Amino acid sequence: MVDEFQNCFIFILLCFFTVFCYSVLFCRKTKLEVDFPPSPPSLPVIGHLHLLLSAVSHKAFQNISSKYGPLLYLRLFSFPIVLASSASVAYELFRTHDVNVSSRMPPITIESLIFGSSGFASAPFGDYAKFMKKLLATRLFRTQAIENLRGVRAEELERFYLNLYDKAAKKESVEIGEETMKFTNNMICRMCMGRSCSVENGGIERVRELIIKCFAMSKKLFLANTCLTWLEKLGISPFKKEIMDVSHGFDELLERILVEHEERPEQDQDMDMMDLLLEASREENAEYKITRKQIKSLFVEIFMAGIDTAAQATQWTMAEIINNPKILERLRGEIDLVVGKARLIQETDIPNLPYLQAVVKEGLRLHPPGPFLVRRFQESCKIKEFYVPGQTTLLVNVYAIMRDPDLWEDPDEFKPERFLSSRSSEQEEEIKGQAFKYIPFGAGRRGCPAGNLGPIFVRIAVGMMVQCFDWRINGHGEISMEEVIAGISLTMAHPLKCTPVSRLSSFSL
Ligand code: HEM
Numbered sequence: 001m002v003d004e005f006q007n008c009f010i011f012i013l014l015c016f017f018t019v020f021c022y023s024v025l026f027c028r029k030t031k032l033e034v035d036f037p038p039s040p041p042s043l044p045v046i047g048h049l050h051l052l053l054s055a056v057s058h059k060a061f062q063n064i065s066s067k068y069g070p071l072l073y074l075r076l077f078s079f080p081i082v083l084a085s086s087a088s089v090a091y092e093l094f095r096t097h098d099v100n101v102s103s104r105m106p107p108i109t110i111e112s113l114i115f116g117s118s119g120f121a122s123a124p125f126g127d128y129a130k131f132m133k134k135l136l137a138t139r140l141f142r143t144q145a146i147e148n149l150r151g152v153r154a155e156e157l158e159r160f161y162l163n164l165y166d167k168a169a170k171k172e173s174v175e176i177g178e179e180t181m182k183f184t185n186n187m188i189c190r191m192c193m194g195r196s197c198s199v200e201n202g203g204i205e206r207v208r209e210l211i212i213k214c215f216a217m218s219k220k221l222f223l224a225n226t227c228l229t230w231l232e233k234l235g236i237s238p239f240k241k242e243i244m245d246v247s248h249g250f251d252e253l254l255e256r257i258l259v260e261h262e263e264r265p266e267q268d269q270d271m272d273m274m275d276l277l278l279e280a281s282r283e284e285n286a287e288y289k290i291t292r293k294q295i296k297s298l299f300v301e302i303f304m305a306g307i308d309t310a311a312q313a314t315q316w317t318m319a320e321i322i323n324n325p326k327i328l329e330r331l332r333g334e335i336d337l338v339v340g341k342a343r344l345i346q347e348t349d350i351p352n353l354p355y356l357q358a359v360v361k362e363g364l365r366l367h368p369p370g371p372f373l374v375r376r377f378q379e380s381c382k383i384k385e386f387y388v389p390g391q392t393t394l395l396v397n398v399y400a401i402m403r404d405p406d407l408w409e410d411p412d413e414f415k416p417e418r419f420l421s422s423r424s425s426e427q428e429e430e431i432k433g434q435a436f437k438y439i440p441f442g443a444g445r446r447g448c449p450a451g452n453l454g455p456i457f458v459r460i461a462v463g464m465m466v467q468c469f470d471w472r473i474n475g476h477g478e479i480s481m482e483e484v485i486a487g488i489s490l491t492m493a494h495p496l497k498c499t500p501v502s503r504l505s506s507f508s509l
Helices: 002-033 057-068 087-096 127-140 143-148 150-169 176-196 203-226 229-233 240-263 273-282 292-323 325-338 347-352 354-366 426-431 454-468
Strands: 071-076 079-084 372-376 381-383 386-388 393-397 469-473 483-486 489-492 497-502
Touching (some): 057 079, 057 483, 087 393, 127 273, 203 240, 240 273, 325 454, 347 454, 354 454, 454 497
Antiparallel strands (some): 372 393
């Protein structure tokens, strides 16, 4: 009996020993193979949601990364997210894994022109996205194409100026963000669709109305596309009707404009972006045949991506300038010296206005209109030796990277001079792994295709407002720089409202 008990005891011990050895030899290896990025303490069911409730999302994510590290694995309910918050992690993502992270979230509704499957921005990085990307770079946003449309931008800058001049004469206050959005909306519509879409025929106003509706929906749509995907799987589309109403609005407008473009005789001069796209779509040996729906979706995406971003960047930069009288004085001095007081600033002045360029660059660093890059890992991979499963969502916190105290001196201060003095060359930054410390236009293959056009909008708008007007703040004290994410952009919680005071007599335009 005692022997039997002893044998049994030894047998159990042997079993434990075997399991222990197995786990040391084999399981340890398996664990190493699936070593996820570090993860802060989470709660059952909600995961890391509680960490995000205390502040606006980009700041909450910034707080988490400064406490737990620049590469984190988070979970919102069952939805996994990899959060990247340093230039060095961004370097590895966009230098080594760019193709793998060049897709975004899948489309929400198949049929819609907005966030639908015909869209380019949400298309996976396959033949269609590659073709469109090339088309944008070599046709629509090519330097020459942008220069050909300089006249349109000059006319819209004059319209913007006259509108402010009129307000100044009546001593009326203006919301800078709202007025700038009209300006960027007019400019982009006219650059895309030429005469077919004008202020006079109401087309431009219609685009603005529809874009405002899109932004009002976008937070709900982000939620639907992330946390509520299970509803879609059950066949329930909570926002489908709202999306389709706006989509039909765009479809009606763009179809009319497409027909007008197709019917009008070809003119080499005066080609707008729709002409260029139609021309490319008709080419016999094109690598990819784009459909009519894809053309319409692209324009909707250009409106969504371009109108508000440039307007927000202008509003933030003006707020910083008004809050910093010395910067205003230096900038105005530069413009007065180069442009003078007898004519309106124009795009061709910009190369001679380095301080204006630095001011706009600094505005975009502190207040990137797109504080996050949202991507998705197509395949599982290793980032900084950590395992990331395929289909995980990637959030790159652009806001945190551009305020990283390890890379920027006085990171939270508006100091345009930092871009004037002894800048390290691109090559030096590449060597130091800092090539991605300034990324307001995103990075890699899916970076903004209008990285050359966007700053032009902001520079001419800011230049004109500084050259022509003094700005009286409504109320007292400093402008509040409190932030909020509205639509898809980082915007001012308290929109900038000022009264323009003309400092120059009206130009004969
Ligand atoms: C100051 C102005 C602008 C800023 C700060 C800005 C910023 C951005 C950012 C951060 C992205 C995402 C990039 C990424 O995922 O890496 C993006 C994408 C995009 N932007 Fe811009 N943008 C601006 C102006 C414009 C303008 C004026 C247009 C068009 C007229 C435009 C068209 C686009 C398009 C089509 C995409 C999607 C690209 C793709 O999916 O491959 N953007 N932009």
